[in-house]
Amino acid sequence: MLFKHLPDELFQALSGSNKTLIEAVLIDLADIFYDHADDPIKDKSVIIESIEDTLHKLDTLAWHDDQKESFDSPKTIHDYALRIYHRLVSTGWLVEEQELYRVSVLMTPQISMLLKALIEISHHGKRNYGATVLSILSNLESVANHPTERGVTLSQSAEAARDFSAHLNQILLGIRSLQLELFESRDPKAIVAGFFDLFVEGILITDYKTLKTSNNPFRFRRQILELTHAFLSDLDVLDNIAQCYADQQLISMDKAKAMVEKDCRDIIQTFSNIEQRLERIDEYRYRLEKRAADTARYMDSSRPGMANKIAGIISDAAKFDAPPVLKGMIGSRFIGVASAAQPSKRREPPPPRIMTPAEVSAEAIKVRDQQRRFHEARQVTLPKMESYLEKQLSNNPSKHILDFTIESVEDFVCFDHLRYVGSLGVSAKKIEDAFEIQFTHRYLDVHSFVECREFTVVRRSKAPC
Template sequence: MLFKHLPDEIFQALSGSNRALIEAVLHDLADVFYDHAEDPIKDKSTIIESIEDTLHKLDTLAWHDDQKESFDSPKTIHDYALRIYHRLVNTGWLVEEQELYRVSVLMTPQISMLLRSLVEIGRHGKRNYGATVLSILSNLEAVAKQPKERGVTLRQSAEASREFSAHLNQILLGIRSLQRELFASRDPKAIVAGFFDLFVEGILIADYKTIKTSNNPFRFRRQILELTQDFLANPDTMGLVAQCYVDQQLITMAEAQAMVEKDCRDIIQTFSNIEQRLERIDEYRYRLEKRAADTARYMDSSRPGMANKVAGIITDVAKYNHLPILKEVVGARFVGMASAAQPTKRREPPPPRVMTPAEVSADAIKVRDQQRRFHEARQVTIPKMQSYLEKQMSSGNNKHILDFTIESVEDFVCFDHLRYIGSLGVSAKKLEDAFEIHFTNQYLDVHEFVECREFNVIRRSKA
């Protein structure tokens, strides 16, 4: 049976009139017993002090005697703590062990698991699945590289996939129930408050906003599906992983093979239909947001008392099975044609487009290469100018402007910039130290190519 490992009186503490106090105490005791760095067996005084700390945080204290007990009604915080402690011991939540004069308190494994589950249900906070998907991918990659040694991690990936799939179902069912609850409400304030408190803070995934982006947590889905399908298609890998299951869990080979196949198919099923499930969640989310946005739009106004007036009108109109005919509503100031705002249309995603690589012709590639080489040749660099000068001045230390040769675009660019060496900046200091240029006032036509002032280039002496 499901409850055969639990005491019969386990839920009596949570069903009486004092269940609010008991619930607050158990919630804090969960942190005390779950501390991984401490001994799970606690002193009785430590537990009572923890209960007193919890009671100090509560606003009011009131004890209801549901049944006749030998204790008097508590009057101080310590009395309340003792009464709650004995209630937890009597109902089986806490177990006392006495060694001589020392009383220790502990929780049985079954009670600890029950309390942990109840705390998780109570928190029901946001979850971040980016790390979960990454852990599944890393485990599958480890199995692919070392199936015999790391094959047991396939089991962990399957458990994480099943837990993720179950949480998606919880989100979908939670949004459906919240939608029915909010749509049935006639109180605008309750609709807006319920949307933010129950949906935004409780149900929505922490990284939900990244699902539609390139950095979404499910961008590794294709790699996960490929690795898992390769496991099923490769009998050798399946055999090594199954042998790892046999060694770790002490089962037969047939049972291990069936377990490996089931784990792989669960992973494939989870990540294959994830888009359809996210689309359904997004559809319900859109309806909730639209209802909350419409309600907030009619409640929001800069006029004093406008929100209360509109809320009262909506509440009064909701009492009628058939809406009354309002003949003079258009002439009213606070409700008129301007208040009938159109709801925003839902933006549909663009249709899928088949991406085909564009083929570039050989002539276009040739023209592009020619243009690139031409632009590179036009670039003025100090190494180019130094190489040009060294080549031209190899025959002597003094050279006239008409003795320079121009054989290419690079030569023309270097020759044209010889006149501006002094204005090329610090990088041209090396050329100024090696060569000196003397200008005259006469203009010459150099090789019928360019007209410029006459100059002589003289190599400076190293001494």
């Protein structure tokens, strides 16, 4: 049974007249017992001090004696803390252990799990699913790359997908119930307050606004579905993942395969129908926001639906041959300018557009490659110049300007920059150490390419031959 691990008196503390005090104390005690860096077994004095700190934060203190106890009515914060402490011990929330004169306090695993679940329910609200979807994708990519070693992480992805799907259902049902509740209300303040308190602060996920943008958390859905389908279609990968399941969980191979297939299908089902579920959530959200917007707009001017009433008055007045005359209504502003205001209409998303890749002709690709190669050839780099000089001088100690050959664009660029080696900066220091350029005052026409001063390139003695 579900409650066989819990004390019978456990929920008495949360159902009596003092449940507000007990709830506030339990929420703060959860932080103490959930401290992962500390010992889960606490001293009694630490628990009493924590209860006192919680009571100091409350506005008012009032204790109701629901049952006869041996304690007097509390008068100080310490008395209140002792009374609450003994109530938690008597109902099973806290367990005392005594060793000589030292009294320790702890929570059983079942009570701790229950308290954690209750706090999560009370704080159940906004979530950010961008990180959740990224973690699922990261785990699936890890499984695809290392199915034998990390295949068990597929179960974590499936659990995260199931939790995500359950939360979407909770959002949908929460918006629907809130919509019915607010539609039945006739109090404008209650409608606006309920919208912000229950919907904006309690139901809406934090990254909801990004769902309609290019940076939305579900932009990796296609990769997730492709990886998951690949696991099911590739029998070798499926066997490797199942083997990892069997080794990690100590189960049979057949049972492991069944678990792998179930996890994959849960992920596929979650991310396949995500758009339809988000559209339903968006539809309920639009109705709810429209109701709240109408109410807020007409709170200070008139009532919701006044625009339709004004249209009806105008239609009735149009039936008369002469407009009726209102007597005694001069100066009365029973209908204001803002009364006929209508809320902005829902903006429909643009229809989907089929993206077709533009075809580039083979001639354009050829010209682009030729231009790219030409620009690369014009670039002056140190390795190019060193290679050109070594090729020209070969084993010769020196070479005259007219003996250099120019067979390509690279050769011409290197030859033209030999005259400016001294101004190329630190990067050309290596060439200056290996070769010396000796100029004369005479100008020569070299191979009908370029006219420049005559020079001779001499290999320095320390340069390799």
